[in-house]
Amino acid sequence: MDIAEIASLVGDDRVHARCYTDPAIFELEMERIFRRTWNFACHESQIPKSGDFVTMTIARQPIIVARAPSGEVAAMFNRCSHRGSIVCREESGNAPNFTCPFHGWVFRCNGELAGIPYRESYSPEFLAQTNLGLAPVPRLGRYRGFVFVSLSAEGVPFESYLAPLKVGIDNLLDRAPEGELIADNGLHRYAYKGNWKHQIENGIDEYHPPFSHASTIKDGKQMARAYGSEGFHYTNKNEKSEDVGRSHFDHAEIHGFPYGHSYLTVADRSRVADLKVPSYRELLIKKHGEKRFAEVEEETFITNCVFYPNFILRVNNNIHLRVVRPIAVDRSEVWVWPLRFKGAPDDMSEGIMRYANVHTSVASFVQTDDLEVFERCQEGLNAQAPEWVWLARGLKQEKPGKHPGELVAQGTWETGMRAQFRYWKEMMTQA
Ligand code: FES
Numbered sequence: 001m002d003i004a005e006i007a008s009l010v011g012d013d014r015v016h017a018r019c020y021t022d023p024a025i026f027e028l029e030m031e032r033i034f035r036r037t038w039n040f041a042c043h044e045s046q047i048p049k050s051g052d053f054v055t056m057t058i059a060r061q062p063i064i065v066a067r068a069p070s071g072e073v074a075a076m077f078n079r080c081s082h083r084g085s086i087v088c089r090e091e092s093g094n095a096p097n098f099t100c101p102f103h104g105w106v107f108r109c110n111g112e113l114a115g116i117p118y119r120e121s122y123s124p125e126f127l128a129q130t131n132l133g134l135a136p137v138p139r140l141g142r143y144r145g146f147v148f149v150s151l152s153a154e155g156v157p158f159e160s161y162l163a164p165l166k167v168g169i170d171n172l173l174d175r176a177p178e179g180e181l182i183a184d185n186g187l188h189r190y191a192y193k194g195n196w197k198h199q200i201e202n203g204i205d206e207y208h209p210p211f212s213h214a215s216t217i218k219d220g221k222q223m224a225r226a227y228g229s230e231g232f233h234y235t236n237k238n239e240k241s242e243d244v245g246r247s248h249f250d251h252a253e254i255h256g257f258p259y260g261h262s263y264l265t266v267a268d269r270s271r272v273a274d275l276k277v278p279s280y281r282e283l284l285i286k287k288h289g290e291k292r293f294a295e296v297e298e299e300t301f302i303t304n305c306v307f308y309p310n311f312i313l314r315v316n317n318n319i320h321l322r323v324v325r326p327i328a329v330d331r332s333e334v335w336v337w338p339l340r341f342k343g344a345p346d347d348m349s350e351g352i353m354r355y356a357n358v359h360t361s362v363a364s365f366v367q368t369d370d371l372e373v374f375e376r377c378q379e380g381l382n383a384q385a386p387e388w389v390w391l392a393r394g395l396k397q398e399k400p401g402k403h404p405g406e407l408v409a410q411g412t413w414e415t416g417m418r419a420q421f422r423y424w425k426e427m428m429t430q431a
């Protein structure tokens with residue numbers, strides 16, 4: 001597929017349906033986007049002790065991330081250096097070594113080769129090679145417990161990639177009484193018959209909730225029943241009559257950035273529920289002092305950070321990590337780990353988990369609606385006409401933000417998707 005053909009698929013206000021349905025485009029995305037930029041791999045609280053590991057696929061390649069005895073985090077390909085077997089099948093665990101099931105080669109948890117059975121039959125020259133361990137992933141980036149990998153030795157530096165969205169990570173950590181986040185509240189995991197972009201776009205889509213999630217969020221519906229009518233309101237109590245014709249979610253902001261990144265703010269600050277729990281508030285005031293605590297409260301305005309291409313960080317209320325794993329052009333997996341704040345009151349951590357259960361689990365009120373729509377989109381996009389998907393809401397009405405290349409938009413505008421496709425085009429047109 002030539003560069004001009006790929007470039008023709010993305011316009012300012014539209015993208016071609018083939019971006020979601022063409023298997024050749026999907027293969028190119030794996031090579032030119034997922035293998036060249038940064039992908040979220042894991043949170044360090046998932047591997048706190050020496051020998052702890054997690055496995056995953058990134059750009060469909062098998063990866064292990066493990067804690068070495070030195071305390072360092074190691075990321076390597078989950079592929080035996082002998083004849084290619086997957087070395088570790090577990091999703092997570094603790095092991096001093098990885099032993100290949102085929103001929104028993106053994107690797108240390110930092111990937112180094114530890115032993116080869118019946119070694120006499122190998123020449124001294126062969127055994128003297130230094131590259132017989134598990135191959136390390138070319139680049140590893142860590143920021144305050146968040147581990148990212150790049151499958152390419154070259155490309156955008158980690159610091160530049162992360163810069164626009166550090167604000168979300170920093171704010172979460174400021175709200176942790178003991179300065180750490182912990183992802184030990186289990187995992188919600190599911191697959192859908194649709195392209196990976198449906199989920200990553202959904203992380204900043206505030207146009208859809210009143211329709212896709214009507215049975216959940218409208219006043220008096222499921223969320224109100226789950227939390228009590230005082231606990232949840234769809235509409236902002238301060239909404240004015242001139243808001244007719246705008247969505248409640250237009251009170252939120254979308255911020256679009258370079259590298260396909262974006263974040264979404266809360267539509268109604270009175271709904272930033274965590275900071276209202278009195279015992280938790282007290283802990284944070286003790287940690288920060290009154291003045292800094294007031295600033296932290298002011299800085300608590302982000303709902304979701306979308307780290308393109310594979311990671312959504314939920315920063316408010318039901319805080320969680322959400323990773324999308326592309327499997328095929330029309331099949332994707334979503335993995336969600338609820339988070340908790342280290343040192344927060346237990347009932348608050350339980351509340352976060354309960355919220356995740358009703359929002360992000362397969363049996364939830366909310367994510368199930370989204371999965372249904374992702375599958376309908378995939379099916380609909382196979383129609384031969386019309387050719388285009390419109391991403392025109394709020395186009396050219398955005399204001400510049402503080403960060404280079406940042407655009408600030410109303411909550412329902414498709415500014416985040418346009419940021420994603422600008423980077424998509426940039427990456428996909430580099431041979
Ligand atoms: S393939 Fe792993 S030891 Fe032979």
Ligand SMILES: [Fe+2]
Pocket residue numbers: 202208209212213366370
């Ligand atoms: Fe949704």
